[in-house]
Amino acid sequence: MKKKRISITDIAYALHVTPSTVSRALNGGGKVSEKKRLEIIALAKELGYRPNPIAKSLLENKTHTIGLIIPEFTHHFYSRMLAGIESVTSKAGYQLLICTSNENQNQEIKSTLTLLDARVDGILATISKMNDKFEHLQEVLDSGTPLVLVDRFSEEIETPYVISDDFKGAFSAVEYLCQNGCRNILHIKGPDNLSTTFNRFMGYKEALRKHEIELNEHLILEGSDPDLFEKITSCMKNHPLDGAFTYSDYLAFEIYKVASELKIPIPEQLSVIGYADEPISTYINPTLSTVNQQPFEMGVLGAKYLLNRIHDPTIAMETSRVETKLILRESCRNLNN
Amino acid sequence: MKKKRISITDIAYALHVTPSTVSRALNGGGKVSEKKRLEIIALAKELGYRPNPIAKSLLENKTHTIGLIIPEFTHHFYSRMLAGIESVTSKAGYQLLICTSNENQNQEIKSTLTLLDARVDGILATISKMNDKFEHLQEVLDSGTPLVLVDRFSEEIETPYVISDDFKGAFSAVEYLCQNGCRNILHIKGPDNLSTTFNRFMGYKEALRKHEIELNEHLILEGSDPDLFEKITSCMKNHPLDGAFTYSDYLAFEIYKVASELKIPIPEQLSVIGYADEPISTYINPTLSTVNQQPFEMGVLGAKYLLNRIHDPTIAMETSRVETKLILRESCRNLNN
């Protein structure tokens, strides 16, 4: 029941000229008298003519659409990233075609195929957690479709990427703890196989090394451990903990729970720093110090890199490790005041 | 630099048949010998042929794409709604084209035009807050493009919609407070001009009326008041408050802050219920009772209505007022246990 939109040929017919002339009048390609040009433009306006981008796409082999593959929408990080992406693509006149992978590799592969089928001009992807296959991404590259990876990347796939500087982010957090008197710092790690988990852990280790604190294996826990609460509890009981750095703000909250149970005051006896600057960090008590990854900016950058690549595929690969910001709130002791 | 994808004519040429034959072989339209059919299918597979949906769109005047206009991504409500929408559209084989309005009417109008230009098969929209013009939406309808409004709607525009039952949601929350001994219940209202603000307020009033509690104007505050904290404080000091119902979880948190300042224990002395079931509600202390609006389900429903309309535009208009769920957590007294 969709109404037929008026086309260039309709205008041509009405004015007894050919579609070519109408096209040139509307796009300013010359070869049309001033009088006809005005006539055509007037009629086009009157009839509410709007060019059909589908026809143009077919001809130009371009869709002015970019595809996005994102694990999910609900984490604050991704919605901010999405907002950043949207802000630049919409300004550049590009449409955004969105697919979710649900952190599921098969769905990611399917989404990739869908976007390729849709002939998007480029793809922006955050690869899913448990990714061990990369053929589908290689296929994107092979097809000549520009690809930019955001947030997570793999060395297996040679393409521009924008990631957060997890190492430095973790390092700055743990160094702050060290500088403010912490010597026994717990770390709760993130999901296995994720470069972010690894890099944050490395940042933790490096900060300890720099401040000549020996690494204590007992102070390192796995966030995915089903007995995490008990593990934290026994860790707190058996070690003179004075600091904690966790892979996420949610894991930091687990520490809050145990500390509350054991009546260990934060920050007086235990300084805590989380990661990601989720909204909850300003609402829990005490407010949580954390590491902000600037997801909006990451999205902006990723989208820009992609557009650059679309406009000139021979351009040198642009990659960024986005700086993090240490956000200090009530959960940390500060020796200086 | 995008590689040319292999087309139906390439296959036709290689096999010395016409494109028509290839098309029929691939789509099973008969008129092709079994032998040729298998040959064609084999070659298509070998060459990695994938049909070009752009060409099909041009022919069919359908894009298998639905447009989404959403105010923003960062509120949990919208990201859940988006997830719900995506879950049904992707299953139905539809692409999702996303635009944000940033709660800005001009941008909403622009987005609408963009989607119409893109020839989407239907539009799903959450109209922006300060909406007083509806011509653009009427234009969508006039163009014959199915439109479904989600979360917010206007009587000016006659189309299917899915909204949350704010009245009942508020009513159930306030009634719960009444049933559990509260007689002096504070209400903090939402933004002006929003039907949700009005309806939640009406629900509040109706619950009081039903439980024969007289409405006290002094117990009703504006969430947008810059001196909200002070207003709440003086309200708590001057009235024997025993309950509070707020337009949002964030406003409920303001009450937490004041209560903490005044050393009023929640829920022992004051029961609090928020609205929206934002993630923070399970992380603040005590955990916050709230009203869940089932945004995921709203998205699912909206998308389904739209798809139904796309498949049969003459179908009767489907609208829903989605039930809310009262989520009881630690912030409310319960007389029964």
Add this chain to the structure above:
DNA sequence: ATTGCTTGGTCAAACGTTTGACCAACATTC
């Protein structure tokens, strides 16, 4: 009068696909 240039157009192909109309070859029926 011939050549050459400019202006203002038209024509046709192209993009990839589908589909109704047509058609030749062959088999069947009377």
Add this chain to the structure above:
DNA sequence: GAATGTTGGTCAAACGTTTGACCAAGCAAT
């Protein structure tokens, strides 16, 4: 031997747009 039906195809139009090639008319220069 003529009419009819079936099988396995081809042809061309259509969707809306752009664009290179062509062309006629008018004019100026030789």
